[in-house]
Amino acid sequence: MSADVILAVRGVSKSFRGLKAVRDVSFEVPRGAICSLIGPNGAGKSTFFNLVTGYFRPDSGTILFEGRDIAGASPVDVAHLGVARAFQIAKPFPGMSVTENVRIGALFGRAGPRDVEAVTQSAMQLAGLAELHDREARELTVGQLRRLEVARALAARPSLLLADEPCAGLNPTETAEMVAILRRARDAGATVVLVEHDMPAVMEISDTVLVLEAGALIAQGAPQAIARDPRVIAAYLGTEE
Amino acid sequence: MKLFVSGRSAWVSIAITLAGALLFALLPAFLSPYGVRVGQLFVLAAGLAVAWTVLGGFSGYWSFGNAAFVGTGAFVAALIELALPGWSPAGAFTVALLAAMLLNGLLALVIAWPILRLRGIYFAIAMLGVSQVCYELVSNIDALRGALGVNLIDIVPKDVRPERFYYWALLLAATAIILIAICVRHSKLGYGLLAIREDEDTARMLGVPTAPYKISAFVISAMLTAMMGVIYAHNLGYITANSVFRNEFNLNVIVYSLLGGMGTIIGPIVGAGVMTYVTQVLLGDLLDIHMFITGLLLAILVLAAPNGLYGIYDTYRLRLKRQKREAGR
Numbered sequence: 001m002s003a004d005v006i007l008a009v010r011g012v013s014k015s016f017r018g019l020k021a022v023r024d025v026s027f028e029v030p031r032g033a034i035c036s037l038i039g040p041n042g043a044g045k046s047t048f049f050n051l052v053t054g055y056f057r058p059d060s061g062t063i064l065f066e067g068r069d070i071a072g073a074s075p076v077d078v079a080h081l082g083v084a085r086a087f088q089i090a091k092p093f094p095g096m097s098v099t100e101n102v103r104i105g106a107l108f109g110r111a112g113p114r115d116v117e118a119v120t121q122s123a124m125q126l127a128g129l130a131e132l133h134d135r136e137a138r139e140l141t142v143g144q145l146r147r148l149e150v151a152r153a154l155a156a157r158p159s160l161l162l163a164d165e166p167c168a169g170l171n172p173t174e175t176a177e178m179v180a181i182l183r184r185a186r187d188a189g190a191t192v193v194l195v196e197h198d199m200p201a202v203m204e205i206s207d208t209v210l211v212l213e214a215g216a217l218i219a220q221g222a223p224q225a226i227a228r229d230p231r232v233i234a235a236y237l238g239t240e241e
Numbered sequence: 242m243k244l245f246v247s248g249r250s251a252w253v254s255i256a257i258t259l260a261g262a263l264l265f266a267l268l269p270a271f272l273s274p275y276g277v278r279v280g281q282l283f284v285l286a287a288g289l290a291v292a293w294t295v296l297g298g299f300s301g302y303w304s305f306g307n308a309a310f311v312g313t314g315a316f317v318a319a320l321i322e323l324a325l326p327g328w329s330p331a332g333a334f335t336v337a338l339l340a341a342m343l344l345n346g347l348l349a350l351v352i353a354w355p356i357l358r359l360r361g362i363y364f365a366i367a368m369l370g371v372s373q374v375c376y377e378l379v380s381n382i383d384a385l386r387g388a389l390g391v392n393l394i395d396i397v398p399k400d401v402r403p404e405r406f407y408y409w410a411l412l413l414a415a416t417a418i419i420l421i422a423i424c425v426r427h428s429k430l431g432y433g434l435l436a437i438r439e440d441e442d443t444a445r446m447l448g449v450p451t452a453p454y455k456i457s458a459f460v461i462s463a464m465l466t467a468m469m470g471v472i473y474a475h476n477l478g479y480i481t482a483n484s485v486f487r488n489e490f491n492l493n494v495i496v497y498s499l500l501g502g503m504g505t506i507i508g509p510i511v512g513a514g515v516m517t518y519v520t521q522v523l524l525g526d527l528l529d530i531h532m533f534i535t536g537l538l539l540a541i542l543v544l545a546a547p548n549g550l551y552g553i554y555d556t557y558r559l560r561l562k563r564q565k566r567e568a569g570r
Contacts, residue, residue, distance in 0.1 A: 053446055055442070074445070075442075079446055084446075093439040094439070100432075104435075104447060107246060107432055108429075108433065139559070152447070156448060
């Protein structure tokens with residue numbers, strides 16, 4: 001494995017009571033890339049995130065993060081190694097201010113204790129939350145909550161950010177903002193893997209697109225190539241029998 | 242390493258606590274002996290409720306069995322004092338207090354491993370079981386003297402009135418508990434506990450070491466509860482299992498938080514104050530029906546203000562903030 005591959009997934013499978021949610025998936029994510037995971041509902045995208053973050057243990061296969069097999073490691077250990085996750089349904093701490101929410105990400109992330117404040121501030125800047133710093137999380141709109149979710153994940157100083165549908169439910173302006181935020185996150189040193197349904201956003205932001213269908217990886221490549229791939233079109237629109 | 246994550250608000254809270262404690266320390270000069278006894282009840286209730294909050298309020302793991310630590314603390318202290326005849330009262334009391342706190346910390350540590358894996362209502366019920374088991378053990382093992390009862394040494398100095406002395410002792414302990422709770426709340430531990438309360442799985446994915454954090458809070462909560470229990474037992478002078486393993490210790494601490502504001506430190510203090518005032522002063526002459534009226538009041542409050550008195554204040558504060566912001570535009 002070359003040094004500039006941050007995440008290498010090899011032959012990973014996971015079943016739930018006989019249902020194969022992820023089957024024999026292998027791919028690599030180069031360091032510094034923005035990589036999108038797409039596929040119809042139930043294709044195994046979220047399961048895949050749960051496998052990488054240690055929430056589930058794969059039945060077989062290896063997940064190499066920076067050369068280390070993290071398959072089956074605990075979520076806490078995976079987080080400390082430098083993998084952060086932003087949830088689709090934003091899970092901020094409602095009674096806390098924006099700053100406090102982001103600070104929790106920094107406190108338990110990889111910043112040294114002296115850098116917590118600086119990291120908190122820069123993550124809020126990056127996510128465009130600086131003006132909302134003293135707002136309480138429960139006062140925020142859906143779009144602001146999503147940005148808070150990403151800011152809190154980034155405050156952990158992750159080398160890999162997993163973003164679960166960061167653009168779902170956002171209006172076009174908010175989506176454009178989110179795309180810019182993820183780009184800035186990448187420029188700040190994080191590799192970004194996102195699960196996303198918003199195709200224009202995926203096309204605009206991704207270096208690579210991976211397509212899952214029924215748990216199997218059916219295609220991967222540059223966004224334009226993926227958009228023309230007959231297997232992908234069939235997976236999304238169905239085929240004429 | 243910084244002690245506080247949010248230093249400024251921590252120091253403000255500490256200053257308010259110290260000022261408040263000083264004010265309360267002066268109260269006996271203006272109160273009748275009966276008034277001082279009501280004060281004792283309030284300070285005891287507040288101390289126990291804040292000790293409970295360190296685990297229950299911050300992390301959301303509601304213990305329905307904190308009487309276990311009140312009672313175990315009281316009996317450990319009593320039995321140790323029995324074993325130290327001839328010691329000066331101050332010396333024996335100090336050893337007994339420290340031993341009771343340590344042993345309760347240890348007890349919490351031992352039971353934490355199996356029962357803190359339980360979430361929500363299952364943890365609450367398991368703790369109810371723990372307090373029941375402790376009560377039965379102390380009641381039924383003759384050497385522990387729970388059925389027979391046991392005397393505690395008299396630690397009141399000659400020239401101080403006992404009700405005042407215990408008021409001050411309980412106040413000192415409660416102040417220490419509140420200060421420790423503030424330190425926990427504003428430290429990394431406190432932020433981790435809040436994250437656990439909001440969503441334990443999210444907390445884990447953010448890198449919060451949930452198991453050690455929950456156990457730490459549990460041990461701290463148990464030790465502080467035991468400290469209160471030891472002083473309370475000396476105030477009683479003579480204890481049986483029935484007088485210290487009391488179900489109201491299990492339930493009232495939760496009621497105070499519900500009433501005042503769950504998860505905050507001020508909430509259980511205010512809740513303890515309101516409940517003590519209502520039951521001891523307002524309804525003091527209506528002993529026959531005071532439990533009935535208390536229950537009714539609680540039901541009304543929980544329905545009208547599910548987040549307690551602090552919740553009412555908080556809603557008002559948020560509205561003010563919003564108005565100010567809109568006016569500023």
